[in-house]
Amino acid sequence: MSYCFQLQLQAITRHFPFPRFSHYKNSSSFSCAKDYLEMEDTKEASELLVADPVLLDKKIDAIRLAGPQKLQVIADFDATLTKFWVNGIRGQSSHGLLQQCNPEYDAKRQQLYEYYYPLEFSPTIGLEEKTKLMEEWWGKTHGLLVEGGLTYESIRKSVADSNIAFREGVVELFEFLEERDIPVLIFSAGLADIIEEVLRSKLHSSFKNVRIVSNRMVFDDDGRLVSFKGKLIHSLNKNEHALDMAAPVHEQLGDMNGQTDDNTSFKKRTNVLLLGDHIGDLGMSNGLNYETRISVGFLNNNIENSFSCYREAFDVVLVNDAPMWGVIKLVSQMCSSGS
Numbered sequence: 001m002s003y004c005f006q007l008q009l010q011a012i013t014r015h016f017p018f019p020r021f022s023h024y025k026n027s028s029s030f031s032c033a034k035d036y037l038e039m040e041d042t043k044e045a046s047e048l049l050v051a052d053p054v055l056l057d058k059k060i061d062a063i064r065l066a067g068p069q070k071l072q073v074i075a076d077f078d079a080t081l082t083k084f085w086v087n088g089i090r091g092q093s094s095h096g097l098l099q100q101c102n103p104e105y106d107a108k109r110q111q112l113y114e115y116y117y118p119l120e121f122s123p124t125i126g127l128e129e130k131t132k133l134m135e136e137w138w139g140k141t142h143g144l145l146v147e148g149g150l151t152y153e154s155i156r157k158s159v160a161d162s163n164i165a166f167r168e169g170v171v172e173l174f175e176f177l178e179e180r181d182i183p184v185l186i187f188s189a190g191l192a193d194i195i196e197e198v199l200r201s202k203l204h205s206s207f208k209n210v211r212i213v214s215n216r217m218v219f220d221d222d223g224r225l226v227s228f229k230g231k232l233i234h235s236l237n238k239n240e241h242a243l244d245m246a247a248p249v250h251e252q253l254g255d256m257n258g259q260t261d262d263n264t265s266f267k268k269r270t271n272v273l274l275l276g277d278h279i280g281d282l283g284m285s286n287g288l289n290y291e292t293r294i295s296v297g298f299l300n301n302n303i304e305n306s307f308s309c310y311r312e313a314f315d316v317v318l319v320n321d322a323p324m325w326g327v328i329k330l331v332s333q334m335c336s337s338g339s
């Protein structure tokens, strides 16, 4: 890390030191960013960076005044809810962890990955062409999963054997939101069935407020994959109609109180806490005519080169593969009843 960059980080954290989790536990009354100024500097402080504390304060106040019934959380999954580094190596993604117990087909999917992944990030390919390539990649991958006879049992085994882990504090965050009937929409270009299995097996609890909008599989009675449901969601269209794609999920599962929801009720939750690890994740709130949005960006890698970009784009930036305590603190302020 360069000396200049360190100074830049220090300048920002100095304005927004962050309390330990214990402070959150013992208090629900941190009502504005200036409260942080009185807190001691901690490791968390060096991981949580706010470029404009005054603006953040205003947004927190606006969300707090509107109440939790107007708030929803929209989160990316891979490297946002999950950690970037797991056991000292790069953690697996929900797509990457899948082994279909058929080495020939695992190898074929790997070949697709090696061909298409560089194209996804190529600076010389236009968006339109890239979108076509992504449709091709996802389409072929899904085809191989069906053709290779993926079973639900393979998903269970893949998740059990995987190197994937949630950030510390994800359970507490979901619990906090569940207690207040605040929905969490997880948007992912991965596979909903895998994400659900990861949630089940790694969190050891289920949350009635968490919904997943992702590619969903259809299994036959023998637990063998036969097709995919609905519109293909890939990395470049994930955000395009994300909320519209979420509508049937809400409709199907009902609202937080177990009553049937209508397609638009979540669109009435016009305040958003958005969590992502890519600038493109900011698009997850597209389609929602939000009043106030607080965005949190997890900058996991290549920090020095991407920092100014993330600082511009997100209200809060978390570095060093930080745990969720900072987000819990933020959301506790948004839901605080104090003035």
Ligand SMILES: [Mg+2]
Pocket: 076, 077, 078, 079, 080, 276, 277, 278
């Ligand atoms: Mg991600």
